[in-house]
Each structure stands twice: as C-alpha cells, then as structure tokens.
Amino acid sequence: MIRVTRELEIEEFSGDGRYLADYSVQDFTKTLGTPEDDVTNTFTARLLLLLESRPLVGEVVYRDVIEDVVDAYWRDYEDHKASFIPAFLANDILRLWRTFCINYEARTARVPADKKAKGKVKNYKLKHSRMLTCYSAILVLLAIFGREKTVSPADAVNMVLMTPTERLEWLLQQSELADAHVTIRQLLAQYEVFLKASNIGEAELVRQFQDKNVSHRYLDEAYQFGDLMFDALNQIGGRNRFHRLLVV
Numbered sequence: 001m002i003r004v005t006r007e008l009e010i011e012e013f014s015g016d017g018r019y020l021a022d023y024s025v026q027d028f029t030k031t032l033g034t035p036e037d038d039v040t041n042t043f044t045a046r047l048l049l050l051l052e053s054r055p056l057v058g059e060v061v062y063r064d065v066i067e068d069v070v071d072a073y074w075r076d077y078e079d080h081k082a083s084f085i086p087a088f089l090a091n092d093i094l095r096l097w098r099t100f101c102i103n104y105e106a107r108t109a110r111v112p113a114d115k116k117a118k119g120k121v122k123n124y125k126l127k128h129s130r131m132l133t134c135y136s137a138i139l140v141l142l143a144i145f146g147r148e149k150t151v152s153p154a155d156a157v158n159m160v161l162m163t164p165t166e167r168l169e170w171l172l173q174q175s176e177l178a179d180a181h182v183t184i185r186q187l188l189a190q191y192e193v194f195l196k197a198s199n200i201g202e203a204e205l206v207r208q209f210q211d212k213n214v215s216h217r218y219l220d221e222a223y224q225f226g227d228l229m230f231d232a233l234n235q236i237g238g239r240n241r242f243h244r245l246l247v248v
Contacts, residue, residue: 001013001020002017004056008056021041023046028069029072032072033088043095046092051134051137052164063157066157066160070160073086074088077153083149090242096134097134097135100134118206120218121205123219128191132165132168135233137159139236141156142236142237142243142246143177143236145240146237168187168188171232172184180232180236183228183231183235184232186228187225190221190225190228193221194221194225
C-alpha cells in the first residue's frame with residue numbers, strides 16, 4: 001500500500017503508517033452486529049469501505065468484497081424481496097455518524113486558544129465531509145425505496161460504487177425527485193464552498209478560525225449544510241416506512 005500510494009503521489013500515511021491495518025471479508029461479516037465489531041474496529045473499517053472507499057489495486061477483488069459485505073447486510077432479503085427496507089445498513093450508517101460526533105466531543109480540547117480553534121476546524125469538517133459521507137448514502141437508499149418499495153443488494157452495491165458527491169448528482173437525475181432537486185443543488189453548491197475554504201491547508205485554516213468573525217461565519221455555513229441535508233431527507237423520504245425508521 002505504501003509503495004502504491006507513493007507511485008500515485010498520494011499523501012503519505014499519517015503516523016508513519018501506524019493506522020494501517022488489514023481485514024479479510026470474513027472479519028467484516030462475522031463481527032457484524034456483535035460486541036466485537038467495535039473492539040476490533042471492524043465496524044468503522046467496514047462502514048468506511050462501503051461509504052467512501054476506492055481500490056488502488058485489486059479492483060476485481062474489491063468488487064467481490066463489496067458484494068459479500070452487502071450480502072451480509074441483506075441476509076433477510078430473499079424472504080422480503082418485494083418490500084425490503086435496508087434497516088440493518090441504515091442503522092449502522094447512523095451509528096457511524098453519531099460515533100463521529102461523540103468522538104469529536106470526547107477528543108476535542110477547548111483550551112488554549114489554538115487547540116480550541118483546531119476543535120472548531122474539526123467541527124467544520126465533521127458537519128460537511130463526514131455528514132455528506134453518511135447521509136448521501138442514506139438519501140440514495142431512501143430514494144430507491146421510495147420508487148421501488150424495496151432495495152436490492154445490486155442497488156446497494158451501485159450506491160457504494162459512487163462517491164458521496166456522485167450520489168447527490170445521481171439524485172438529480174431521478175425525475176421523480178424533482179421536488180428535492182433545488183435542495184440537492186444547494187447541497188452541492190454549499191459543499192463546493194466548503195472544499196474551497198478548507199483547501200488552504202490545516203495550519204492556515206486553524207489561524208482563520210482564531211478570528212471569531214470568520215469562525216462564526218464558517219460554523220453558520222456548517223449548520224446551513226445540516227439544515228439542507230435535513231430538508232433533503234424529508235423531501236425524499238416523504239414519510240414512507242423507511243423514512244419513519246430513520247427517524248424513530
């Protein structure tokens with residue numbers, strides 16, 4: 001992995017590769033829904049695999065792994081083909097989002113001023129990139145269920161193979177979701193603003209967040225992004241059974 005990333009001129013692994021770990025597909029599927037899922041970190045690794053991964057090598061194997069993991073979430077599909085709600089996966093995605101939020105609260109220092117600014121930067125990124133990672137997948141699954149009254153394993157694999165922004169662009173191609181298109185375009189536009197603002201480098205962004213006026217403006221934009229995601233969820237969900245399950 002280190003050799004391939006260097007060949008592709010991708011940034012070096014953080015911590016001299018201390019976070020590099022390997023998992024088999026069996027690791028991802030046998031711990032699904034068990035207490036060991038958190039202890040072995042397979043929960044986070046599996047969800048990131050499904051929500052924001054791309055193969056650098058072994059593309060055929062990658063596709064096989066994705067299909068096997070999706071099948072594990074769709075284990076009851078054969079008995080409910082006509083009305084399958086992807087509750088198992090959706091609950092795990094929501095759990096991942098809440099884990100991100102909890103980790104932010106637990107690990108973010110509030111003093112001194114520079115550490116407080118670093119915490120605000122993490123919050124800013126959490127409420128844009130992490131939110132989009134999780135909820136773009138939810139929106140696609142919700143849209144498919146609204147149209148088909150079921151979601152197949154093939155639908156889920158296609159969702160996985162899209163990037164988070166590609167998922168929003170896919171939603172714009174669905175004519176039955178016309179009522180949500182304005183909101184989705186606003187999400188894409190707001191995310192572009194975030195990418196431009198955060199592309200200046202971590203140190204400079206932390207410096208900017210030490211200015212209260214700039215910090216308030218950035219965090220207001222983050223809340224607006226969340227509001228737009230909430231609107232999209234309601235517009236696409238339309239109070240159907242899957243939408244209700246996501247809320248209660």
